[in-house]
Amino acid sequence: MNLHLRIWRQPGPDAEGAMTTYEMTGVSPDMSFLEMLDTLNEELAERGEEPVAFDHDCREGICGACGMVINGQPHGPERTTACQLHMRHFADGDTIDVEPWRAAAFPVVRDLVVDRSAFDRIIGSGGYVTAPTGSAPEAHATPVPKAAADTAFENAECIGCGACVAACPNGSAMLFTSAKVVHLNSLPQGAPERETRVLDMVGQMDAEGFGGCTNTGECATACPKGIPLPSIAAMNREYLRAARRTGR
Amino acid sequence: MADAHSTTAADGPRETGAAAPYTDYAVGAPLVDTKAPDGPVADRWKRRRFEAKLVNPANRRKHTVIVVGTGLAGGAAGASLAEQGYRVVQFCYQDSPRRAHSIAAQGGINAAKNYRNDGDSVHRLFYDTVKGGDFRSRESNVHRLAEVSVEIIDQCVAQGVPFAREYGGLLDTRSFGGVQVSRTFYARGQTGQQLLLGAYQALSRQIAAGSVEMHPRTEMLDLVVVDGRARGIVARDLVTGRVDTYLADAVVLATGGYGNVFHLSTNAKNSNATAVWRAHRRGAHFANPCFTQIHPTCIPRAGDHQSKLTLMSESLRNDGRIWVPKARGDDRPPATIPEDERDYYLERQYPSFGNLVPRDIASRAAKNVCDEGRGVGPGGQGVYLDFADALARMGRAAVEARYGNLFEMYERITAENPYEVPMRIYPAIHYTMGGLWVDYDLQTTVPGLFAVGEANFSDHGANRLGASALMQGLADGYFVLPATLNDYLAGHWHDEVPDHHPAVEEAVGAVTDRLYALLSNDGDRTPDSFHRELGEVMWDECGMSRTEPGLRKALDRIPALREEFWRRVRVPGSGEALNQSLEKANRVADHLELAELMCLDALHRTESCGGHFREESRTADGEAARDDEAFSYVAAWEFTGTGRPPTLHREQLTFEYVHPTQRSYT
Numbered sequence: 001m002n003l004h005l006r007i008w009r010q011p012g013p014d015a016e017g018a019m020t021t022y023e024m025t026g027v028s029p030d031m032s033f034l035e036m037l038d039t040l041n042e043e044l045a046e047r048g049e050e051p052v053a054f055d056h057d058c059r060e061g062i063c064g065a066c067g068m069v070i071n072g073q074p075h076g077p078e079r080t081t082a083c084q085l086h087m088r089h090f091a092d093g094d095t096i097d098v099e100p101w102r103a104a105a106f107p108v109v110r111d112l113v114v115d116r117s118a119f120d121r122i123i124g125s126g127g128y129v130t131a132p133t134g135s136a137p138e139a140h141a142t143p144v145p146k147a148a149a150d151t152a153f154e155n156a157e158c159i160g161c162g163a164c165v166a167a168c169p170n171g172s173a174m175l176f177t178s179a180k181v182v183h184l185n186s187l188p189q190g191a192p193e194r195e196t197r198v199l200d201m202v203g204q205m206d207a208e209g210f211g212g213c214t215n216t217g218e219c220a221t222a223c224p225k226g227i228p229l230p231s232i233a234a235m236n237r238e239y240l241r242a243a244r245r246t247g248r
Numbered sequence: 249m250a251d252a253h254s255t256t257a258a259d260g261p262r263e264t265g266a267a268a269p270y271t272d273y274a275v276g277a278p279l280v281d282t283k284a285p286d287g288p289v290a291d292r293w294k295r296r297r298f299e300a301k302l303v304n305p306a307n308r309r310k311h312t313v314i315v316v317g318t319g320l321a322g323g324a325a326g327a328s329l330a331e332q333g334y335r336v337v338q339f340c341y342q343d344s345p346r347r348a349h350s351i352a353a354q355g356g357i358n359a360a361k362n363y364r365n366d367g368d369s370v371h372r373l374f375y376d377t378v379k380g381g382d383f384r385s386r387e388s389n390v391h392r393l394a395e396v397s398v399e400i401i402d403q404c405v406a407q408g409v410p411f412a413r414e415y416g417g418l419l420d421t422r423s424f425g426g427v428q429v430s431r432t433f434y435a436r437g438q439t440g441q442q443l444l445l446g447a448y449q450a451l452s453r454q455i456a457a458g459s460v461e462m463h464p465r466t467e468m469l470d471l472v473v474v475d476g477r478a479r480g481i482v483a484r485d486l487v488t489g490r491v492d493t494y495l496a497d498a499v500v501l502a503t504g505g506y507g508n509v510f511h512l513s514t515n516a517k518n519s520n521a522t523a524v525w526r527a528h529r530r531g532a533h534f535a536n537p538c539f540t541q542i543h544p545t546c547i548p549r550a551g552d553h554q555s556k557l558t559l560m561s562e563s564l565r566n567d568g569r570i571w572v573p574k575a576r577g578d579d580r581p582p583a584t585i586p587e588d589e590r591d592y593y594l595e596r597q598y599p600s601f602g603n604l605v606p607r608d609i610a611s612r613a614a615k616n617v618c619d620e621g622r623g624v625g626p627g628g629q630g631v632y633l634d635f636a637d638a639l640a641r642m643g644r645a646a647v648e649a650r651y652g653n654l655f656e657m658y659e660r661i662t663a664e665n666p667y668e669v670p671m672r673i674y675p676a677i678h679y680t681m682g683g684l685w686v687d688y689d690l691q692t693t694v695p696g697l698f699a700v701g702e703a704n705f706s707d708h709g710a711n712r713l714g715a716s717a718l719m720q721g722l723a724d725g726y727f728v729l730p731a732t733l734n735d736y737l738a739g740h741w742h743d744e745v746p747d748h749h750p751a752v753e754e755a756v757g758a759v760t761d762r763l764y765a766l767l768s769n770d771g772d773r774t775p776d777s778f779h780r781e782l783g784e785v786m787w788d789e790c791g792m793s794r795t796e797p798g799l800r801k802a803l804d805r806i807p808a809l810r811e812e813f814w815r816r817v818r819v820p821g822s823g824e825a826l827n828q829s830l831e832k833a834n835r836v837a838d839h840l841e842l843a844e845l846m847c848l849d850a851l852h853r854t855e856s857c858g859g860h861f862r863e864e865s866r867t868a869d870g871e872a873a874r875d876d877e878a879f880s881y882v883a884a885w886e887f888t889g890t891g892r893p894p895t896l897h898r899e900q901l902t903f904e905y906v907h908p909t910q911r912s913y914t
Contacts, residue, residue: 011825012825028551028553029663030550030551030552030662030663031550031551031552031553032555032661034555035553035554035555036553036758038553038776039553042776042777044820045774045776045818045820045829046772046774046818048820048827049820050820050821050827051828051829053826053828055343056517056518057347057516057517057519058349058351058352058516058517059350059423059516059517059519059556059558060352060407060558061657062348062349062351062441063342063349063351063352063516064344065343065346065347080659080660086660086661086663092683109487109826110447110487110825110826111250113343113826114492114688115343116343116344117343117344117464119344120344120346120452120455120462120464121456121519123448123449123452124452124453124455124456125456127448127452128407128408128449128452128453129404129406129407129408129449130453131407131450132331133324133327133328133331133403133405133450133726133730134328134399134403134727135406136399136403136405136406136425137402137406138402139361139401139402139405139419140363140418140419142405143413143416143417143418145417145418146413146414146415146417149410149411149412149413149417152408152410153410153412153436153442156410156435156442156445156479157441159441160344160346160347180412183408184408187405187408187410189405189406189408190408219397220370242810
């Protein structure tokens with residue numbers, strides 16, 4: 001099939017960007033969206049033009065590296081990552097807009113590549129259990145109720161791609177942050193740091209310049225891993241509880 | 249087209265393609281001291297840990313350790329070393345340490361906990377791993393791996409890794425990869441992700457505390473060796489293009505495997521061999537490069553645009569039946585092919601194991617039927633994995649509970665519904681058992697340079713068992729390296745290396761010259777086109793089965809391709825910004841060298857063992873025939889120059905506890 005692509009090109013963080021049009025012919029419906037971009041990039045490189053820069057790595061929907069807004073939707077029309085989106089979901093002759101994540105806390109590095117290091121700093125502020133190597137008790141010393149283990153797992157599935165932030169009209173990182181808070185705070189292993197974790201992570205999230213949450217719910221709709229929207233409410237509950245207990 | 253670009257930028261310090269192919273090698277001194285203590289195998293690790301020298305806690309912050317890579321091995325090592333008090337400087341090419349390719353491992357992690365009371369033990373895991381590796385691994389190392397496996401589970405649970413649990417709140421385990429005990433711990437189909445996030449979180453804590461200086465989007469391009477010791481790396485900031493030197497007291501490579509030499513593999517797109525290959529060129533021996541593992545249950549390629557291959561858990565073979573049509577070129581829809589015109593070839597050839605034969609056997613059998621012209625799907629490169637019987641027997645709900653997420657993944661990629669039509673599968677390159685040679689302390693032949701995880705060769709012999717990669721990565725990173733690195737650092741107080749030291753300037757110069765050569769070449773072919781071509785040569789001649797004529801052909805072709813690469817490659821853009829074409833070209837250049845060593849190693853090892861199948865070496869019934877008399881050794885190759893015959897150093901393997909037997913699955 002043939003496609004009209006309009007792709008955001010921006011040479012660097014401080015440079016002006018613009019939508020640039022490319023015509024693609026002979027696109028196979030079995031290609032993934034990124035393989036379609038690979039094909040475009042091969043054509044550009046053969047012509048001596050610079051390929052479109054985009055983050056990608058595992059191409060199995062698990063590393064969280066890829067992410068772009070396709071026709072206004074993070075990761076495009078299917079509920080999956082851009083690497084697992086296939087061209088059969090588009091029609092011959094379609095015009096497709098491709099843009100980077102748009103959020104104040106995710107500055108553009110180049111073309112479709114953004115800087116998501118704010119996520120790493122949120123995790124570093126409290127998204128862990130302090131358990132230095134070698135200090136662990138026998139694994140069966142603390143049974144974990146299956147329901148708690150399942151809740152933890154459901155939230156631990158987050159791949160840190162940033163689609164939730166890109167989808168949110170406020171550029172909020174509440175879904176991302178709450179996924180880690182709920183994962184660790186659901187488990188007995190996470191209990192000793194339960195209060196400091198949520199207070200510090202929310203503090204870091206705010207300091208990074210993410211917007212506030214107004215319960216729009218776009219984040220959970222865009223999330224390729226199905227992180228549940230109620231995790232945000234759970235984190236708010238944890239936050240209030242922690243603020244009350246610690247007086248912070 | 250080629251003739252239009254006859255000029256070459258082949259001068260200068262940069263290595264170029266060799267004129268004449270080599271199929272020969274020199275033999276050097278054997279490697280005799282692996283530093284493994286003697287005595288009963290079960291006491292060796294205890295003894296080594298006790299005998300290893302310690303560094304005074306107050307002195308640890310005066311030592312800097314570089315860790316390259318943030319997968320299971322690198323992430324675990326960085327966090328653990330920082331917890332001990334060392335100053336860690338860590339690198340990854342991804343935008344975040346959380347994205348390393350360990351994240352894509354699905355199945356699980358083995359540990360000899362014996363929670364099932366089903367007869368498992370450290371000794372049994374040790375035994376299974378040595379045997380599964382087809383008797384080409386070191387007993388001392390494998391026993392240590394089995395010992396440490398139990399501590400890994402404790403550590404990960406303490407970190408909050410959400411393993412699958414029973415209703416009583418205890419950990420669930422399953423049997424994996426045809427093993428007779430249930431020793432595999434898992435977190436649905438995302439065990440690698442959960443374990444990696446555990447290590448990443450521990451690492452993040454150290455980054456926030458200032459104990460680890462993290463450099464994401466930064467790629468190691470060379471090793472700095474001063475007075476015979478590894479003292480640093482040269483790395484390029486992928487965003488600004490800046491090339492910098494980072495100096496340290498020791499360097500740890502946790503940079504993964506080299507499966508992407510084949511272009512199409514289940515590795516991440518950017519996984520590459522540059523760090524290990526550059527270290528090899530600086531003196532680290534490369535061990536058993538021809539030991540590569542092919543996974544039988546991957547989704548076949550859909551066309552020339554294919555960028556990588558996706559693996560599906562081999563647990564699918566527990567209930568799916570593998571078949572192809574009996575007749576060649578039979579392209580009827582599978583449902584219309586009558587039962588008596590189907591060949592369930594694994595069940596026919598291996599009646600006792602059937603569809604559950606080991607990975608290498610299942611892969612070769614698939615290749616054989618496709619080579620006979622009986623393959624299915626595009627290009628005839630696929631076989632059916634059929635769940636019709638399982639659906640009839642268990643019902644759809646039960647199949648969905650067991651394999652629902654895999655069926656969804658398959659349908660998303662192929663647009664075919666496996667509840668209605670059989671899946672199509674084909675083998676793909678998945679893991680590399682070979683890697684940098686390391687001693688018992690995980691130190692390479694360059695003092696001060698260590699290799700952990702898939703980057704080293706150590707524990708899997710000629711074939712890795714399922715759910716053992718995660719175990720080895722974390723064993724190396726959390727427990728082995730932190731103990732052995734102490735010993736090295738305690739024994740070596742280093743003077744500071746000045747920035748203008750000749751070794752530093754030489755390494756930086758070589759890196760910048762090479763980048764300049766790539767950027768300034770007046771070529772007409774993309775880096776990717778060379779990668780694809782190399783991948784085809786490697787898959788055809790050094791893939792699932794290997795022959796002497798085929799390997800010789802590859803050894804002719806690869807130097808020519810390398811020469812053509814340096815003559816015709818075209819890299820648009822500049823070196824002073826994010827330039828993914830430049831990154832790619834630089835990696836492909838190293839793949840073009842490593843590929844040659846892989847083929848030579850495969851040519852010299854005239855036996856079949858594990859993932860290495862030489863058609864000339866098989867038993868009467870056509871199975872792989874090992875030659876213990878001639879090849880019971882690790883082949884460690886020393887670099888002597890690009891395109892020059894390398895030197896082979898043999899490390900003889902002895903088996904005191906697990907006696908070599910021929911594998912048989914018929």
